[in-house]
Amino acid sequence: xxxxxxxxxxxxxxxxxxxxxxxxxxxxxxxxxxxxxxxxxxxxxxxxxxxxxxxxxxxxxxxxxxxxxxxxxxxxxxxxxxxxxxxxxxxxxxxxxxxxxxxxxxxxxxxxxxxxxxxxxxxxxxxxxxxxxxxxxxxxxxxxxxxxxxxxxxxxxxxxxxxxxxxx
Amino acid sequence: xxxxxxxxxxxxxxxxxxxxxxxxxxxxxxxxxxxxxxxxxxxxxxxxxxxxxxxxxxxxxxxxxxxxxxxxxxxxxxxxxxxxxxxxxxxxxxxxxxxxxxxxxxxxxxxxxxxxxxxxxxxxxxxxxxxxxxxxxxxxxxxxxxxxxxxxxxxxxxxxxxxxxxxxxxxxxxxxxxxxxxxxxxxxxxxxxxxxxxxxxxxxxxxxxxxxxxxxxxxxxxxxxxxxxxxxxxxxxxxxxxxxxxxxxxxxxxxxxxxxxxxxxxxxxxxxxxxxxxxxxxxxxxxxxxxxxxxxxxxxxxxxxxxxxxxxxxxxxxxxxxxxxxxxxxxxxxxxxxxxxxxxxxxxxxxxxxxxxxxxxxxxxxxxxxxxxxxxxxxxxxxxxxxxxxxxxxxxxxxxxxxxxxxxxxxxxxxxxxxxxxxxxxxxxxxxxxxxxxxxxxxxxxxxxxxxxxxxxxxxxxxxxxxxxxxxxxxxxxxxxxxxxxxxxxxxxxxxxxxxxxxxxxxxxxxxxxxxxxxxxxxxxxxxxxxxxxxxxxxxx
Ligand SMILES: Cc1cc2nc3c(=O)[nH]c(=O)nc-3n(C[C@H](O)[C@H](O)[C@H](O)COP(=O)(O)O)c2cc1C
Ligand code: SF4
Ligand code: FES
Numbered sequence: 001x002x003x004x005x006x007x008x009x010x011x012x013x014x015x016x017x018x019x020x021x022x023x024x025x026x027x028x029x030x031x032x033x034x035x036x037x038x039x040x041x042x043x044x045x046x047x048x049x050x051x052x053x054x055x056x057x058x059x060x061x062x063x064x065x066x067x068x069x070x071x072x073x074x075x076x077x078x079x080x081x082x083x084x085x086x087x088x089x090x091x092x093x094x095x096x097x098x099x100x101x102x103x104x105x106x107x108x109x110x111x112x113x114x115x116x117x118x119x120x121x122x123x124x125x126x127x128x129x130x131x132x133x134x135x136x137x138x139x140x141x142x143x144x145x146x147x148x149x150x151x152x153x154x155x156x157x158x159x160x161x162x163x164x165x166x167x168x
Numbered sequence: 169x170x171x172x173x174x175x176x177x178x179x180x181x182x183x184x185x186x187x188x189x190x191x192x193x194x195x196x197x198x199x200x201x202x203x204x205x206x207x208x209x210x211x212x213x214x215x216x217x218x219x220x221x222x223x224x225x226x227x228x229x230x231x232x233x234x235x236x237x238x239x240x241x242x243x244x245x246x247x248x249x250x251x252x253x254x255x256x257x258x259x260x261x262x263x264x265x266x267x268x269x270x271x272x273x274x275x276x277x278x279x280x281x282x283x284x285x286x287x288x289x290x291x292x293x294x295x296x297x298x299x300x301x302x303x304x305x306x307x308x309x310x311x312x313x314x315x316x317x318x319x320x321x322x323x324x325x326x327x328x329x330x331x332x333x334x335x336x337x338x339x340x341x342x343x344x345x346x347x348x349x350x351x352x353x354x355x356x357x358x359x360x361x362x363x364x365x366x367x368x369x370x371x372x373x374x375x376x377x378x379x380x381x382x383x384x385x386x387x388x389x390x391x392x393x394x395x396x397x398x399x400x401x402x403x404x405x406x407x408x409x410x411x412x413x414x415x416x417x418x419x420x421x422x423x424x425x426x427x428x429x430x431x432x433x434x435x436x437x438x439x440x441x442x443x444x445x446x447x448x449x450x451x452x453x454x455x456x457x458x459x460x461x462x463x464x465x466x467x468x469x470x471x472x473x474x475x476x477x478x479x480x481x482x483x484x485x486x487x488x489x490x491x492x493x494x495x496x497x498x499x500x501x502x503x504x505x506x507x508x509x510x511x512x513x514x515x516x517x518x519x520x521x522x523x524x525x526x527x528x529x530x531x532x533x534x535x536x537x538x539x540x541x542x543x544x545x546x547x548x549x550x551x552x553x554x555x556x557x558x559x560x561x562x563x564x565x566x567x568x569x570x571x572x573x574x575x576x577x578x579x580x581x582x583x584x585x586x587x588x589x590x591x592x593x594x595x596x597x598x599x600x601x602x603x604x605x606x607x608x609x610x611x612x613x614x615x616x617x618x619x620x621x622x623x624x625x626x627x628x629x630x631x632x633x634x635x636x637x638x639x640x641x642x643x644x645x646x647x648x649x650x651x652x653x654x655x656x657x658x659x660x661x662x663x664x665x666x667x668x669x670x671x672x673x674x675x676x677x678x679x680x681x682x683x684x685x686x687x688x689x690x691x692x693x694x695x696x697x698x699x700x701x702x703x704x705x706x707x708x709x
Contacts, residue, residue, distance in 0.1 A: 025476060026438070028458030033400075033439055054458075067460035068441030070400045086362025087557055090607070091520030091595045092548065124444060124561075124611065125362040126401055128183050129593070130215035130518060130525025139403040143183035 013038060014046045018053035028054060028064055032071055041072040069121075076119035077112040079157050081105075082136040085122050088129035092144075097133050100147035104154065117158055170203040171249045172224040175235075176280065178211035178372045179404045180365070185236060186219035192240040193221075202249055210373020212280030213515075213527030214267050220280075222262055225251035231259040267543055272505060273529045274513050275490045276366075279373035285411045287419055290376040296421065298495030302384045303429050305495075313388035314340055317491065319499035321511030326356055326447075326484030327559070327588045328671075329510075329577045335481060338471035339389040342479035351391035352480040353382050354456065355488055357398040357405070358440055358447035361560025363591035366515040367485035369527055371398075371405040374489070375412035379435060381488035383426065384495055385481055386433040394435040395475075397452050400442055409437050444561075444615035448670055449482040451617055462617050463670045484589070486515060507533035510576035520557075520593035521547045530575075537571040540594060551596035555604075555687065559588025561611050562675035564682035565595075565604060584685075586678065601687040606634040608679040616672060623673025626664045630680065633657045637692045650692070657684070 017034045021027045031050060035042050042065055051058045065071045083098050105113050105120060112119045128134040131143030135150070137157065142149075175181070175190050190206060197204040214220060217233035221243070230251035232243060239257060246255045259265055273279075282289035290296070305312035318333030344351055355378065359367040371378060382394045398406055413435055416422045424432045438456055440446050446455045450464035453475050474480025490512065494502045502512050510532035516539055518525045523545040530539070536556060540546075547553055555565040564585035566573075573579050580587045595604075609630035616623045637653045639645075661677035668674040683691055 026456050026458040029438065029441060029455065032441070064458070064460050068443050070440075070442035084362075087561060087604070087607070088363040088519040088591075088593045090604075091593055091599065095603075123401060123442070124615070125360065125364075126179075127359065127365040127368040128180050129363045129365055129520065129591070130522070130527075131180055131184055131218070132520065134183065136401070141179050141183040141404075143180060 010039070010043060011045055011049065014043070014049045015053070018050055022053045028056075028061070032065065036071060039075075041075050044073060077116050079117060079137050080119045080121060082121045082123035082126070084124070084126050084128075084132065084134045084136075086125035086129065086132075088125070089133040092132040094133040097135075097145060097147060097150070101135075101150055104147070104151060118154070170205050172205045172207060173249075174207050174209045174222040174224075174229065175219060176211040176373075177208035177284075177404070177408075178218070179368060179402070180215045181211050181218040181220070182404065184215075184218045184234065188237045189219050189221070189235050189240060192237045193244075196240055196244055200244075204249070207283050209282065210280050210284045211369060212262065212268060213276065213369055213373075214265065214524075215526040216524040217259070217265075220259075220262075221248075223248060223251050227251065227261065229262045231262040231265065232257040233259060267524060267526065267528075270542070271529050272513055272531050274493050274502070274505070275377070275486060276370065276374070276515060276527065276529045277493070278377065279369060279527075282374065284373050284375055284408055285415065287376060287412075287415045287421075290374075294496060295376055295492075296380060298492035299380050299383055299421070299427075301495045302387055303427070303431070306387050306431075310340060310388060310390065313384065313495070316495060316499045317388070320494045320502040321499075321506070321509070322487065322490060322494065322502065323510070323577070324484055325486035325490070325514065325589065327361075327586070329587075332483065332487055335471055335483070336385065336388055338469065339391070339479045339481050342472050344478050346477070348476065348478060350393060350476070350478050351389055352475040352478055353385045353389075353391045353394040353488075354449075354453070354475060354480055354482045355382055355394065355396040355485055356447065356449060356452055356482055357396050357402075357485050358444075358452060359399060359402070359485070359589070360444040360447040361562075361589050361591050363519045363557065363593035364517050364560060364589045365519070366517050366527055366590065368402055368405050370485055370489050370515075371402075372408050375409050376416065377489045377492050378409075378485055379412060379416050379421070381491035382435060383421065383433050384491050385483065385488060387431055389479075389481060391479075391481065392432045392434060394433060395456060396435070396437045397440060397446070397456055398437055399440045399446075406437060406439065413437065443617075444611075445617040445672055448617075448672065450670075452482065453480065460617075462619050463672075465669060486589075505531035507531075507574065507576050508578055510578070514575070514587070514590045516575070516590045516592055518544045518592050518594070521549055521551075521553075521596045522594045523548050532576040533574050535572050535574055536566065536592065539575070539592065540571070544594065547594060547596045549596050549598075551598065553594055554597040554599055555595045555601065557593045557595070557604075557679065558591065559586040560591050561608065562586070562671065562678055563588050563591070564678050565601065565687065566682070567686040570686075584678070584682070586675070601683045601690040602634070602638065602692050605680045605683040605691065606631060606638075608676055609634060612672065612676040617670075620667070620669040620673065622664045622667035623669070623676070626660055626668075626673065627676060630657070630660055630664075630676075633660060634692075641692050654684075 047058045126134045220233035221235045222229045314336045322332045323329040445451045446461040451461040455461040470480045515529045612627035618624045
């Protein structure tokens, strides 16, 4: 998260982000990306601000946000873990991996763990299909994932979180 | 003295630990007298060897791989810096590795060789020769560039295999409307098909070739604005592309006055947001315009009324990145590769349960079996191959008797299959074909844009019918019921094929039907021979 988000109200930050890009042709997706990048999700209060900036209705903005899997209206956990459900990953046992991950984290797709550390999402291909099964944490993809490698990874992510208080 | 090392910064290389290996190399050579210059290149596409470490020697580049952090120390102490063969990870000269040596690299000829974000590297390796030729052709007539593409025989590599030259001709001939007077070049970098990664690899290993291709497209049809619509799943590609684009602006390959020619072309990356359907060109345009990715009815074609209602070329990454070599070496050179109406090369992508997964660029015409056996070396698990899905989630599952089909667009349609984007996903015999057929329908329910009923509702019903078939089988319900469900599924598939607005709905039945046709023994009824006899009897009527 950017520090100036703390210096000014979220509404002001959102308004600035909208103003920065509203004159781009087809500005909505770039604006939504910027807001989600800043806050980790799209706060509900953003809808009216975007709608006003782009001269559209809130319903239209809401329709766009909910159409795309990447945009979220709720605050996710500190790490978003995406498991690939594509065929190449299936061929390498991703279904068993999915189950193991769900069991380990105690959550299903679209949910956030009780300690707010992890949110789980499905994804359909990360382009790492030659070294499947694949998962992605934040911007980093991991190949040849197994349930034991996954436990180690979540352990590191949790520790890192505790020690440094920031994202990997 | 200084030694040059190469280690890829490609997504897969990083996913297999390349960043940690890089850190270990830098750390362990800090104190040594021999200075090391570590270049983060793109991948050669031999993903089974990633992270692949290369050392520049007087004989050429020597490769070691796959390297893990634990190998770094022994590599350094056992003479890797001089290309010494005394290490278990030694692979010899990179270009002699059979996997690479047997390929016919045209579009990917620079991949893994150059530093992807170095424009000097790009130019040293024949970069912008195509652009210079295009500028010369242009001085005479725009039509010349389009003619060159037409003669090359290049067909769209995004899946539909539409002739690229004809698309460009339509945009060249189209008149922009309104005050804007704009035409657009849109690169489809959505690469949604699972089992495919050639677009990603190209963008991460040689982004300037895509940029060059888009500039040439702009010159050819008179478009001054380009967009690369990149999927959000590819953050590394975004990083590399944006760096390359910034450099291209600095060096005046992009902007108002391309290399002093007086011609203009602007280029911007736009990020998608996790919707498979936004790979479909009209849905992509809607998304670029800031809307939900709903498919538009055609006509009008995007070539005539595309982005913001203006004439627009929508081309795949590989189609556009192939343009520079066609312009550099001439249409005839490119046309000489391939078979029938499938000219040139296709980067095949070997994925799934495969020992040697990676990118294999070859002229059209080889067989699937050749690629899977020669390059792939069989399954990763060592079990026999059961099925191969070609062409992404909407492609057919091919049984053994079809593995000798030549890889060309027409030969594949002849067996009710598709080549698509060239993705080859291998499955061993542990796979349940019923689950794969069910998944095809499930994927369609998740990714349908929702505009038309056969696809939106049909796929939901498809999942239900297959679930009912499984239940009927497990309960050993009367065979009549199973036969009825089987017929229902065939009916449903036909409705989707005939009634869907776009290929999402009309192609989802391809994998489903391929399972029903070729893996009938396996489909739902594993052991129930009685069921099969009934079904076959019914089908023969
Ligand atoms: C459901 C669906 C998904 C598609 N996904 C992609 C994609 O991810 N990338 C791509 O280049 N083309 C994709 N296409 C094909 C595009 O609609 C279009 O044909 C292509 O981008 C044109 O470029 P080309 O002529 O260079 O192939 C898809 C088509 C459909 C129907
Ligand atoms: S077939 Fe599916 S994806 Fe295509 S337009 Fe219809 S609902 Fe949308
Ligand atoms: S199918 Fe999982 S990374 Fe491509």
